[in-house]
Amino acid sequence: GExxxxxxxxxxxxxxxxxxxxxxxxxxxxxxxIWYKQESGKGPQFIIDIRSNMDKRQGQRVTVLxxxxxxxxxxxIAATQPGDSAVYFCAxxxxxxxxxxxxxxxxxxxxx
Amino acid sequence: xxxxxxxxxxxxxxxxxxxxxxxxxDMNHNYMYWYRQDPGMGLKLIYYxxxxxxxxxxxxxxxxxxxxxxxxxxxxxxxxxxxxxxxVYFCASSFELSYEQYFGPGTRxxxx
Numbered sequence: 001g002e003x004x005x006x007x008x009x010x011x012x013x014x015x016x017x018x019x020x021x022x023x024x025x026x027x028x029x030x031x032x033x034i035w036y037k038q039e040s041g042k043g044p045q046f047i048i049d050i051r052s053n054m055d056k057r058q059g060q061r062v063t064v065l066x067x068x069x070x071x072x073x074x075x076x077i078a079a080t081q082p083g084d085s086a087v088y089f090c091a092x093x094x095x096x097x098x099x100x101x102x103x104x105x106x107x108x109x110x111x112x
Numbered sequence: 113x114x115x116x117x118x119x120x121x122x123x124x125x126x127x128x129x130x131x132x133x134x135x136x137x138d139m140n141h142n143y144m145y146w147y148r149q150d151p152g153m154g155l156k157l158i159y160y161x162x163x164x165x166x167x168x169x170x171x172x173x174x175x176x177x178x179x180x181x182x183x184x185x186x187x188x189x190x191x192x193x194x195x196x197x198x199x200v201y202f203c204a205s206s207f208e209l210s211y212e213q214y215f216g217p218g219t220r221x222x223x224x
Contacts, residue, residue: 099171105154
């Protein structure tokens with residue numbers, strides 16, 4: 001099966017600082033990657049995605065970087081806010097896109 | 113739009129009992145998915161459907177069954193509940209292979 005893992009299970013940052021959450025994947029054929037945010041007791045919420053033909057994609061306060069050489073994905077959150085406290089998952093899919101494989105998640109805590 | 117709705121929110125089953133987890137989406141999405149999430153873990157795909165009348169197995173289908181008679185509904189059936197099926201179950205949908213998946217709030221199932 002696929003292997004998607006995260007480098008750090010927990011991350012604490014001060015409010016206003018930037019956050020970086022990392023993710024490693026093992027399947028060279030993966031061509032699509034997603035970051036999800038999951039707040040306690042809720043379902044995952046889509047944050048941002050990136051395809052394998054891109055190295056960087058930006059959204060509102062978030063940036064995803066993809067390094068295919070070392071099979072590494074990161075999510076950067078600018079000016080982290082208390083509302084950003086959640087578990088963040090990366091997920092990757094094969095060419096068909098029908099199946100996603102999720103990492104275990106990183107718990108982000110924002111300290112006011 | 114209500115998005116993706118799931119019922120029930122919580123359920124306790126005895127070993128060997130059966131039940132159906134309901135999932136409905138009102139976004140006219142073609143693709144629907146069932147995931148399970150064990151404590152401290154990522155999501156694992158159980159079954160998915162690319163349209164009414166079409167279903168396929170995901171990563172962990174054993175012990176489950178699904179049907180897709182309409183675009184809106186994608187129920188998940190547990191025939192003989194086992195303690196290993198204690199988990200939180202999430203239903204998700206997406207319009208097409210554009211991949212952005214919308215998740216329901218989840219069903220927390222305990223089998224004792």
